[in-house]
Amino acid sequence: MMDIGEGFPIVPPGGSIGIVGGGQLGRMMAAAASRIGLSAHIYADAPGSPASFVAASTCMGSFDDTHALSGFAAGVDVLTYEFENVPAGPLASLALEGVAVAPNVEVLRVAQDRLIEKTFANELGAVTAPFRQIDSPADIVAAARDIGGPTILKTRRLGYDGKGQVRLPSIDDGLDATAADDAWREVAGAPCILEGMIDFDCEISIIGARGRNGEIAIYDAPRNVHRGGILRTSIVPANVPSRSIKAGRQIVTDLLERLDYVGVIAVEFFVQTNGDLLVNELAPRVHNSGHWTEDACVTGQFEQHIRAVAGWPLGSTRRFANAEMINLIGDDVATWRDHAADPFACVRLYGKDVARAGRKMGHVTRLVPIGG
Ligand code: AMP
Numbered sequence: 001m002m003d004i005g006e007g008f009p010i011v012p013p014g015g016s017i018g019i020v021g022g023g024q025l026g027r028m029m030a031a032a033a034s035r036i037g038l039s040a041h042i043y044a045d046a047p048g049s050p051a052s053f054v055a056a057s058t059c060m061g062s063f064d065d066t067h068a069l070s071g072f073a074a075g076v077d078v079l080t081y082e083f084e085n086v087p088a089g090p091l092a093s094l095a096l097e098g099v100a101v102a103p104n105v106e107v108l109r110v111a112q113d114r115l116i117e118k119t120f121a122n123e124l125g126a127v128t129a130p131f132r133q134i135d136s137p138a139d140i141v142a143a144a145r146d147i148g149g150p151t152i153l154k155t156r157r158l159g160y161d162g163k164g165q166v167r168l169p170s171i172d173d174g175l176d177a178t179a180a181d182d183a184w185r186e187v188a189g190a191p192c193i194l195e196g197m198i199d200f201d202c203e204i205s206i207i208g209a210r211g212r213n214g215e216i217a218i219y220d221a222p223r224n225v226h227r228g229g230i231l232r233t234s235i236v237p238a239n240v241p242s243r244s245i246k247a248g249r250q251i252v253t254d255l256l257e258r259l260d261y262v263g264v265i266a267v268e269f270f271v272q273t274n275g276d277l278l279v280n281e282l283a284p285r286v287h288n289s290g291h292w293t294e295d296a297c298v299t300g301q302f303e304q305h306i307r308a309v310a311g312w313p314l315g316s317t318r319r320f321a322n323a324e325m326i327n328l329i330g331d332d333v334a335t336w337r338d339h340a341a342d343p344f345a346c347v348r349l350y351g352k353d354v355a356r357a358g359r360k361m362g363h364v365t366r367l368v369p370i371g372g
Contacts (some may be wrong), residue, residue: 013037014038017080038343044060054195064090104260115154124275130196137183153166164190209264211307264286268282286302323367323368329360342366
């Protein structure tokens with residue numbers, strides 16, 4: 001399906017971008033849009049969203065309300081989204097009515113379901129952890145025997161930041177019918193995949209963009225460290241073999257082309273000790289592991305996404321500093337003053353009021369300029 005391309009007029013300076021979702025990603029996209037003379041309009045499902053404080057306007061409505069979304073879309077030149085779990089049905093209806101939606105709705109269908117996503121990656125020639133479809137507790141034991149070793153049960157839909165995941169021991173270490181029943185209860189009986197646990201050397205992500213005319217730009221890869229399933233730091237350069245990076249860039253290029261993609265995409269990889277890559281997941285949007293690009297590159301990921309969906313030429317991804325991005329999660333945000341006193345730290349706070357545990361409150365990018 002092709003929802004946007006040469007057929008839609010380029011969004012000129014003064015034009016408007018509609019962003020579905022009002023979180024920190026929408027906030028940073030809205031700020032980037034305003035820097036290049038475009039206005040960002042937010043569609044959010046709750047008042048006081050982080051993006052609403054920097055956008056030209058905010059429309060409130062439910063994400064599955066096709067009628068409200070249609071009214072919102074009528075007032076903007078192009079529609080994009082800041083989270084992949086936006087219901088695809090309403091956006092598909094809008095695309096059929098002639099609304100420019102980018103990235104296209106087929107991308108959401110792939111990215112919203114881990115089973116479809118991993119099957120798609122395999123069909124493209126990319127390797128993933130071994131996985132099996134799970135629809136019952138009995139499937140868990142059978143699949144675990146098939147895969148061998150420890151595994152992770154993951155809900156097919158709506159999982160992020162380690163949510164909807166249960167780690168399971170190998171059959172030899174105690175995975176039996178009772179343990180499978182417990183795991184199945186933990187995911188509330190939702191359709192799942194069971195995935196082999198990978199003993200990786202490190203994790204990297206590759207963030208790329210494709211413009212409406214098919215041009216592609218890819219950033220240097222960061223090395224990502226997660227704790228409790230949540231990204232903590234991204235460090236660039238990643239210090240992994242150049243052949244791994246080359247292979248990852250090729251996978252991202254193939255994905256962008258095969259999906260007729262317009263906008264920024266992030267692909268997360270496991271790097272094995274021999275340098276081989278496994279695709280973990282793709283995010284059809286700007287990504288937390290790309291936040292450093294805003295401060296360390298000529299064009300950051302937020303502006304790049306806006307440029308792509310608006311039909312502008314892509315900007316340069318050239319990096320002029322080494323960088324370490326640190327997420328400020330929950331109470332971490334109390335350290336903002338120390339970071340603000342560091343002359344090489346770029347402090348970015350999201351304007352969220354309550355610092356709940358596990359909530360992303362902001363991030364800091366520490367820069368080490370290349371060449372002094
Ligand atoms: P996900 O939500 O699938 O991106 O998982 C969140 C994090 O859990 C990943 O970034 C990894 O650190 C870890 N993880 C997920 N799947 C696996 C796996 N198959 N093997 C080892 N670690 C994993």
